[in-house]
Amino acid sequence: MTHVCLDDFERAARDVLPGEIWDFLAGGSGAEASLTANRTALERIFMIPRMLRDLTGSTTEVEVLGRRTALPMAVAPVAYQRLFHPDGEIAAACAARDAGVPYIICTLSSVPLEKIAAVGGRPWFQLYWLRDEKRSLELVRRAEDAGCEAIVFTVDVPWMGRRLRDMRNGFALPDGVRAANFAAGAAAHRRTQGISAVADHTAREFAPADWESVAAVRARTDLPLVLKGILAVEDARRAVEAGADGIVVSNHGGRQLDGAVPGIEVLGEVAAAVSVGCEVLLDGGIRSGGDILKAVALGASAVLVGRPVMWGLAAAGQDGVQQVLELLAAEFRDVLGLAGCDSVSAARRLSTRVSQYG
Template identity: 80%
Template structure:
């Protein structure tokens, strides 16, 4: 079946994946208020299109961390991608390479980071802070040695949020899926009623990151360092002060603090506060090319997209993930042209209006 939008694909994949794996991918924390708000907040943003512009030579190309990308999109880190397809991260990374966009290798990858980086394309590495600082910095070194272009330090997970779907399901990883980047033992595979084994595993392995952790990473690598999970203006300013090359404005897809503000709600304020001091990306709820246009108009260099790429991966492996990225690119070209923008830089000049209902 041909999917003309990502919502079509989402519905189809929901009927194919086992229920508890779908819940692991789709769910949020608590009441899932932040998860829902990510979409509703984007739906309230409207751009003011410009007319009678010369659109000859239009392009969706953008610079992300100083290197060109075919579209201002990055494949977000999603844990344990072999749950969705046997090739997991390898297939998703190949798709991103074909589409000309960066792929963020997760700390909780089900394929070793060196293998994923070796498929080609642009790889960034996502870092969770572990209880053993030496192990954390060893992951940074391995990523650098493997040819990754950036470290995306996720700073909003001192521990995993209460993801009630996983708890109700007593969710545990399939035996065939492991955390391939480090010896994580068997905690993530042990089922217990009312307990997420993945949350239990991360509680054993993760430690709350601090600004000192950021400094340690910054001192340990010459790669660009991007802090993922920033929502407060004060934290954005401090990120610039400590030498971060970028920030991802994100509430972790609604999977951490339930009630955390959607990133798009604070994006413009953060962009104004940072004032070019570092690159800004938006994460959370992106479901079409028009959303990418909105993010750029509000001050982002680009966006991260996670769940939709996993829908594509689950539906048809590498080809399915590539189709998702191609669809986003086609939708962005259409949205930019209809808004009178021949380039991503022109889209940054669009005015926006936020409609408040009720």
């Protein structure tokens, strides 16, 4: 079957994944209001294209955190990617490398971070704050030593949100899939009715981060530091004061606080508040090149794409991820030109409107 949009990959992934693993990937927290709102908010945004522009030499390349990338996007951190395909993180990282976009290695990756970074490309490392600060900072050191180019510190998970699908399924990691970056107990594999074993595991391993945690990471590394999970303007400003080089505006894909505002709805005001010296990225609900264009027009340096990359991984391994990234690249080139823009910087000057019909 020829896949012509990301929805095609979603259907293909759902067809091949066991139901409880599909729920782990697709689901959100609570009633999944924020999960649904991420898409609704993006669909309500419409562009005002410009006409009669010179599109000679158009390019989708952009600088993100000081390095050129092929597109204004990175592959979002997603836990336990060997759930979706035996090649897991290695396949996804290889495809990102070949596509010329950063790949963010998750603390909860199912392959050690060093092996993922070794495939090359532009690896970044996503950090969850662990109960033992020394272990947290050791992960930062390992990421540096492995050649990662940035630390993406997720700050919106003091503990895992109540993901009802996983609870109903009594979801637990299967044999052969584990948190490969640190020694952990058996909690994530212990199946109990009405309990998410993954949530139980993170409750045992994670600690709520605070601004002192951010200061400790900032003091530990000279790599660019990005705080992921910021929605409030006040937190964005404080992130800059704390030495953050970037912010990811995100409600964690609707998987943490159910009812948290979609990132796209506050992106513009956050970007305006930290317009000097701090890059702003958007995470949550990106499903097309058109969504990337909307995010850029509203102030994002780049976007993170998570679930669609996992759809490609589940459907066809590295080839599937490559196809997803190629499709996003083709769509973004198309909409960039149709909007009258020859570059990402030109797209930042586009106007948008929010429609009641979206």
